[in-house]
Amino acid sequence: MAQQQDWNALSDEEFRAIFAEWVDANCPAELRFMRKQRPLFDEVSVWYHRLAEKGWLSPVWPQEYGGMGLDAGKHIVYVEEWARLGCPRIPDHGIGLTGPLLIQYGTQAQKDFFLPKILSGEHVWCQGYSEPNAGSDLASLRTSAVADGDGFIVNGQKIWTTLAHCANWILLLVRTSNDGKKRQNGITVMLVDMTTPGVTVRPIPNLRLEADFCEVFFDNVYVPSENVVGEVDQGWALAKAVLGHERIFLGAPSRPAYALRRLERLARDRGAFSDAGFVSRYARLRLDLFDLGSAFERFARVLRAGGTLGPDVSVLKIFSSELYQRITEETLSVAGEEARYWDDLPTGEGDVDAMNLYLDSRAPAIFGGSNEIQREVLAKGVLGLPR
Amino acid sequence: MNGLILDDPDGTLEMLRDSVVGFSARHAGPDVFRARRDNGGDLDREVWSAMAEAGWLGLLLPEDKGGAGLGIAEQAVLSEALGRALLTEPLAQLSIFSSVLLSHCSGGECARLAEGLIAGTALVSPAWQGRDGAAAPVSARKVGEEFSLSGEMRHVSAPTSATDFIVLAEADGKQMLVSLPVSAEGLRIETAPTLDGTRLGRLSLADVKVKEDALLAIGSEVDVAMDAAVTTTRLALAAEMAGIATAAIERTVAYAKERVQFGKAIGSFQVVQHRLVDMWGEAEFASAAVVNAVETLSEGQNNASRLAILAAKARAGEAAVNITRRAIHLHGAMGFTDACDIGLFMKRAVALNATLGQPEELRLQFVALEGVAA
Numbered sequence: 001m002a003q004q005q006d007w008n009a010l011s012d013e014e015f016r017a018i019f020a021e022w023v024d025a026n027c028p029a030e031l032r033f034m035r036k037q038r039p040l041f042d043e044v045s046v047w048y049h050r051l052a053e054k055g056w057l058s059p060v061w062p063q064e065y066g067g068m069g070l071d072a073g074k075h076i077v078y079v080e081e082w083a084r085l086g087c088p089r090i091p092d093h094g095i096g097l098t099g100p101l102l103i104q105y106g107t108q109a110q111k112d113f114f115l116p117k118i119l120s121g122e123h124v125w126c127q128g129y130s131e132p133n134a135g136s137d138l139a140s141l142r143t144s145a146v147a148d149g150d151g152f153i154v155n156g157q158k159i160w161t162t163l164a165h166c167a168n169w170i171l172l173l174v175r176t177s178n179d180g181k182k183r184q185n186g187i188t189v190m191l192v193d194m195t196t197p198g199v200t201v202r203p204i205p206n207l208r209l210e211a212d213f214c215e216v217f218f219d220n221v222y223v224p225s226e227n228v229v230g231e232v233d234q235g236w237a238l239a240k241a242v243l244g245h246e247r248i249f250l251g252a253p254s255r256p257a258y259a260l261r262r263l264e265r266l267a268r269d270r271g272a273f274s275d276a277g278f279v280s281r282y283a284r285l286r287l288d289l290f291d292l293g294s295a296f297e298r299f300a301r302v303l304r305a306g307g308t309l310g311p312d313v314s315v316l317k318i319f320s321s322e323l324y325q326r327i328t329e330e331t332l333s334v335a336g337e338e339a340r341y342w343d344d345l346p347t348g349e350g351d352v353d354a355m356n357l358y359l360d361s362r363a364p365a366i367f368g369g370s371n372e373i374q375r376e377v378l379a380k381g382v383l384g385l386p387r
Numbered sequence: 388m389n390g391l392i393l394d395d396p397d398g399t400l401e402m403l404r405d406s407v408v409g410f411s412a413r414h415a416g417p418d419v420f421r422a423r424r425d426n427g428g429d430l431d432r433e434v435w436s437a438m439a440e441a442g443w444l445g446l447l448l449p450e451d452k453g454g455a456g457l458g459i460a461e462q463a464v465l466s467e468a469l470g471r472a473l474l475t476e477p478l479a480q481l482s483i484f485s486s487v488l489l490s491h492c493s494g495g496e497c498a499r500l501a502e503g504l505i506a507g508t509a510l511v512s513p514a515w516q517g518r519d520g521a522a523a524p525v526s527a528r529k530v531g532e533e534f535s536l537s538g539e540m541r542h543v544s545a546p547t548s549a550t551d552f553i554v555l556a557e558a559d560g561k562q563m564l565v566s567l568p569v570s571a572e573g574l575r576i577e578t579a580p581t582l583d584g585t586r587l588g589r590l591s592l593a594d595v596k597v598k599e600d601a602l603l604a605i606g607s608e609v610d611v612a613m614d615a616a617v618t619t620t621r622l623a624l625a626a627e628m629a630g631i632a633t634a635a636i637e638r639t640v641a642y643a644k645e646r647v648q649f650g651k652a653i654g655s656f657q658v659v660q661h662r663l664v665d666m667w668g669e670a671e672f673a674s675a676a677v678v679n680a681v682e683t684l685s686e687g688q689n690n691a692s693r694l695a696i697l698a699a700k701a702r703a704g705e706a707a708v709n710i711t712r713r714a715i716h717l718h719g720a721m722g723f724t725d726a727c728d729i730g731l732f733m734k735r736a737v738a739l740n741a742t743l744g745q746p747e748e749l750r751l752q753f754v755a756l757e758g759v760a761a
Binding site for chain 2: 267282287290291292294295298301312315319372378382384385387
């Protein structure tokens with residue numbers, strides 16, 4: 001593993017230059033600007049391992065655990081350059097979810113065992129939170145874990161588990177008791193080996209006919225006690241605590257920015273800019289993206305100054321995901337008669353994945369807390385409106 | 388609500404905000420608005436003098452012209468605070484626009500106007516627009532030691548209260564800025580009431596004679612001055628509208644917590660909550676856009692600052708108009724009365740949004756400047 005340095009001591013611009021230069025030289029060209037939002041591990045493993053060798057796979061983990069130890073400000077630069085250069089999303093639940101959870105709440109044995117295997121790519125993680133009847137209302141989850149000797153027996157079902165079919169470990173939220181007055185009590189976080197007998201994964205084709213997410217079934221699955229993170233029955237707070245400054249990325253301008261560039265490409269090729277009606281609609285979208293950048297900067301600045309994000313950051317997620325949708329809707333409008341083809345549309349400047357983006361843009365308004373849930377958070381947490 | 392979050396190392400911005408809060412306790416914006424409107428006035432002299440005393444006039448004038456030499460951040464914060472307090476005197480035109488023009492002028496007459504502007508003794512109103520808002524210089528003819536001006540100007544602020552006009556004129560294809568006293572012979576002024584309880588004027592100049600020393604600037608300097616004045620005033624208007632947007636959502640949230648129907652505060656109903664959240668989000672975006680424009684302009688006037696200001700004025704204008712309009716609705720029948728202040732916020736928002744370019748026009752300018760279509 002490469003030597004790390006104190007990246008936070010550099011200016012943002014110095015770090016940006018160093019990071020971008022290496023990424024541009026090392027991220028394979030065929031993986032840039034992939035059509036797929038969530039490629040499988042095998043499809044991007046070359047890139048994963050290159051990052052791991054360089055020591056740049058895990059931007060936020062402290063350096064003592066093999067991360068880069070970036071503060072939030074540098075992390076924003078990392079994510080921005082990643083998006084700008086069109087690097088593919090890698091299966092990152094180990095890096096973004098399990099790792100930080102263990103670093104904060106795990107036992108020494110858990111850290112020693114799991115963290116290196118995330119960095120090496122030996123363990124590929126997925127996130128077992130949502131259930132058929134526990135989506136937005138996650139606390140109503142019912143997958144059960146019953147104590148049995150040295151461990152637990154898990155029964156139940158998870159759903160919308162992203163990339164479960166290329167993962168070998170799952171971070172699982174289970175119900176260990178129903179006694180508490182609040183449903184949030186009695187939930188436990190477990191680390192579960194998906195090769196354990198009784199685990200079944202069934203991919204679910206999505207609107208784009210890709211299988212990003214899956215159902216995962218647990219039929220009398222044995223989980224040893226040492227794989228519980230934190231205290232039994234106290235897992236809800238852990239699950240909530242893990243998402244810190246990363247919430248800003250749910251509202252990053254990168255998705256709508258990419259979609260707008262594709263819209264511009266198609267519009268130039270199809271002559272839409274000579275249509276005053278289009279130009280007017282385009283101008284609104286362009287300015288919305290511009291102002292999203294200003295709003296994002298407002299929150300990024302809080303992080304750079306060492307502050308923490310409040311619930312108000314949800315405004316970015318709502319705006320960004322809805323803008324993404326409006327851009328892709330306009331793209332189909334420009335496509336005209338061609339807006340019924342499945343394949344990418346050819347233009348003089350390269351293909352435009354109009355349909356792919358249109359379908360993909362349905363998702364961000366739903367995941368990571370649907371936009372209606374985000375509005376609830378803002379109504380209560382920011383405006384202080386009553387129940 | 389956060390409003391404009393700007394770097395404030397020495398606390399100047401906080402002081403400015405506080406001074407507006409104190410000021411509005413003595414001169415309540417909504418009361419002044421209604422009184423001025425009901426009297427058919429275009430400006431409240433008492434409030435204007437108090438603003439001069441507070442040091443708010445000519446904030447942007449450089450120190451060598453007697454000004455405070457403060458920057459755009461200070462002006463933006465002042466304008467935002469005025470918007471929040473609904474203090475609706477025509478500061479954008481008579482202080483900001485005129486100050487920027489005078490910053491680019493020189494000579495004795497310029498110094499006299501600058502001095503009077505700061506003191507509040509001279510009310511210096513820019514006169515340069517045609518009906519569609521574009522620059523429409525009157526024609527100037529050199530006659531001996533004098534200029535003769537003829538033509539018509541629209542949308543002139545404080546037309547009755549003004550002591551002097553800065554008139555945009557043109558002679559032999561060369562633009563000039565000319566100082567014109569209100570008492571000039573051949574100057575006819577008609578006024579019309581506006582939505583925000585003031586009056587705008589239509590100036591008709593028929594062979595109006597001004598002395599040569601009334602010439603404030605000529606040639607390319609005029610283009611530079613006009614461009615800077617429009618740009619800076621747009622940003623100040625954006626800040627003022629961001630303030631209006633913020634105040635309107637604050638008031639409406641407070642009202643929704645208070646107003647009980649069906650035995651519950653209406654703010655507990657989800658449909659109302661989500662509308663309020665969307666309104667709040669628009670106000671936040673308006674403030675963020677203004678901050679971005681202030682910071683970009685602070686780094687220098689260039690293409691980037693032009694884009695940022697166009698975006699800020701469009702965003703803040705649309706936010707202020709949308710939020711206040713929906714705020715009226717959420718106030719129910721009360722919102723439709725003249726007694727309820729929220730309607731005044733809406734009227735002011737619509738008027739400022741219509742000043743120096745509406746959002747659609749600004750957005751089209753933005754994309755033309757970016758040149759993505761090519």
